[in-house]
Amino acid sequence: TQLLEQSPQFLSIQEGENLTVYCNSSSVxxxxxxxxxxxxxxxxxxxxxxxxxxxxxxxRLTFQFGDARKDSSLHITAxxxxxxxxYLCAVKAGGTSYGKLTFxxxxxxxxxx
Amino acid sequence: SQTIHQWPATLVQPVGSPLSLECTVEGTSNxxxxxxxxxxxxxxxxxxxxxxxxQISSEVPQNLSASxxxxxxxxxxxxxxxxxDSGFYLCARGNRANTEAxxxxxxxxxxx
Numbered sequence: 001t002q003l004l005e006q007s008p009q010f011l012s013i014q015e016g017e018n019l020t021v022y023c024n025s026s027s028v029x030x031x032x033x034x035x036x037x038x039x040x041x042x043x044x045x046x047x048x049x050x051x052x053x054x055x056x057x058x059x060r061l062t063f064q065f066g067d068a069r070k071d072s073s074l075h076i077t078a079x080x081x082x083x084x085x086x087y088l089c090a091v092k093a094g095g096t097s098y099g100k101l102t103f104x105x106x107x108x109x110x111x112x113x
Numbered sequence: 114s115q116t117i118h119q120w121p122a123t124l125v126q127p128v129g130s131p132l133s134l135e136c137t138v139e140g141t142s143n144x145x146x147x148x149x150x151x152x153x154x155x156x157x158x159x160x161x162x163x164x165x166x167x168q169i170s171s172e173v174p175q176n177l178s179a180s181x182x183x184x185x186x187x188x189x190x191x192x193x194x195x196x197x198d199s200g201f202y203l204c205a206r207g208n209r210a211n212t213e214a215x216x217x218x219x220x221x222x223x224x225x
Binding site: 030031035040041043045088102103104106 | 117147149155156157159162172203205207210211212213214215216217218219221
């Protein structure tokens, strides 16, 4: 059983469309991160959310942390081909000061021109 | 700035050969370091993490081992590679709270 469940696994859309991807868990977390990864490169941190109900915006990307701090969503407005990539959510699991960073399986987004 | 160097970028190795992937970190001391493996552009599987020199925690029993001979150096090794060891290997540094990860460019390993 995965600690983090991301959906959908794949998303293929046209430029200009809006989309939302999800990261869900049955566990409560003190914070959650979103990363984007392009082929052949390492993931790059986009945002960290820490407060239940928190909403953060990064240009056309809107991130929300669930009220119960068990889930999160990433919404992209007017998607562009440059948004194409693998979107990963991650949390610190293990409950210790050096808890392990654990990732979901990701959503592969393709934005067609 | 804090930089993570990982090499080589790509590697093709025969089954049964040894492996050594190196990761070094600049710009910070006593970092928390991770090795992840990623298959087919999907999620990251945590292999090893280290909170200090000589301190290694293994997450998945496997054909691989890790060492941290210096504060900013993290090495992933194998004595004999298997076909199933193929994948994209990523070294990462955690922030102080271990709530965020910063990655190197990765090594694409193909075992043939």
